[in-house]
Amino acid sequence: MTAATLAAAPGLEPRRFSAALPALLLLAITVASGSALQGVFSTVQEAAKADLHLTDTQLGLVQGLATSIPLAVLSVPLGLLVDRVHRIRILIVMAIGWVIGSALTAYTHSFALLFVARMLAGLGASTAVTVAISLAADMCPPAQRGRSMLILTLGKWLGTAAAFALGGWLFGRFGTSPFAGLAPWRGVHLALAIGAGAAILTLLALREPPRAERSSVEPLPIKAVFSRLWSMRGFLAPLFGGQVGVVMADAAAAIWAAPVLSREFGLTPDQFAGWMGLVIFGSGVTGSILGGVAADWGVRGGKQGGILIGAVIASAIAIPATLFPIAPSPVLFGVALSVLLTGGTITGLITATAITVTVPNDMRGLCVGLFLAVSGLVAFGVSPTLVTAVSTMLGGEAYLGTALAAVGLLVSVLACWCFIVAKMRTPIG
Structure with missing residues (x-):
């Protein structure tokens, strides 16, 4: 059966959530793998900084621009491909990219090579989101897509939590028993790369789902796709x-939380890895559940902008939590960080769901790709270096925590205002 027939056949509805769950879990494992390899450098970056004689500014470039440049360049072309070609194959290529990038990180001995390695690791993990969202949306009907995004979001936060918990635990183990003769921070990257390489095999069990809700039988011309997105x-x-x-x-929080804990409270990765992993994963689980429920409730409610009500509330609650870097104790640090990450998980899941129910299938990949390009340039390219620039203005690296709090507070207030505007302009409930 051709793609055109699939697009036109009314009987080819997406499977219900329960039937799609096994495939969604495999997608979540893939997203978790990419998130872990992208985020683990943050956990051990203080050791890498000492080993490679890096500055905070160089760390900011490695964590920011190394991810944002390829995202900005490739996200839109990738989004167009996602709307037109076999998505599972794209996902496999992305997964191979983050495995190679993590392995290369383990053997780098210069800032330039580290930059390239983190580009590979970050590019694969970040661009895979476009593919995963497109696949997950076609596996469930619109009213259940909040739950499908919930599974993907849980995978993302499981990977991020593993970057802290497993990465920090391995760092401590490799400090006494080096892995492959490498320094602990290098051994962590190599070990996780090997594990992620094995996880790629799970993708072979995935099958490409039929594309639902296309706006036309034949694929739209690229110019028409851009024109219709512009109209929205x-x-x-x-x-x-x-x-x-x-x-x-x-x-910014994920990148600089570990250095703040080390500098302000004198903690090493193996000392904060366990509880930070719990904070991150707990926030991801809580935010995913709340966001999934809020998104599906908003779609069913049929009210103007109903799907974004949860995003407005979550972004507002997260504003005071941006002050976590200047908390007087690790306990308050963890509590505030948990609130911040929970709010971010809720808004991210609701935003992804809003795209899947407002943007037609044959424009959805491009829409997500455009978002990743923008967020890559601004969020990853600007926020890490903006924090170091503010700390420099305040007096140097000793003011990293204060700078992180100031930047987080400003962008979170702006985010809440934007969600309020988007809610008033939502084309459907």
Whole structure:
């Protein structure tokens, strides 16, 4: 059966959530693998900084620009491909990319090579989101897509938590029993790369789902796709603005939380790995459940902008939590960080669901790709280096925590305002 027939056949409805769950779990494992390899460098970056004689500015470039440059260049072309070609194969290529990048990180001995290695690791993990969202959306009907995004979001946060918990635990183990003769931070990257390489095999069990809800039988010309997305700019621009602000705050927190714990409280990765992993995963689980429920409730409610009510509330609650870097104790640090990440998880899941129910299938990949390009440039490219720039203005690296709090507070306030505007302009409930 041809793609055109699939697009036109009314009986080819997406499977219900329960039937799609096994495939969604495999997608979640893939997303978790990419998130872990992308985020583990943050856990051990203080050791890498000492080993490679790096500055905070160089760390900011490695964590920010190394991810944002390829995202900005490739996200839109990738989004067009996702709308037109076999998505499972694209996902496999992305997974191979983050495995190679993590392995290369283990053997780098210069800032330049480290930059390239982190580009590979970050590019694969970040661009895979476009593919995963497109696949998950076609596995469930619109009213159940909040739950499918919930599974993907849980995978993302499981990987992020593993980057702290497993990465920190391995760092401590490899400090006494080196892995492959490498320094602990290098051994962590190599070990996780090997594990992620094995996880790629699970993708062979995935099958390409039929594409649902296409706006035309034949694929739209690229010019027409851009034109139709442009016609939705009144809604998509503030929606993107809100989530980019949230991603800026969350990305900066994920990148600089470990250095703040080391510098302000004298903790090493193996000392904070366990509880930080629990904080991150707990936030991901809580935010995913709340976001999934809120998104599906908003779709069913049929009210103007109902799907974004949860995003507005979550982004507002997260604003005071941006002050976690200047908390007087590790306990308050963890509590505030948990609130911040929970709010970010809720808004991210709702934003993804809003795209899947407002943007037709044959424009969905491009829409997500455009979002990743924008967020890559602004959130990953700007926020890490913005934090170091503010700390420099305040007096140097000793003010990293204060700078992180200031940047997070500003972008979170802007994010909440953008979500309010997007809610008022939502084309459907």
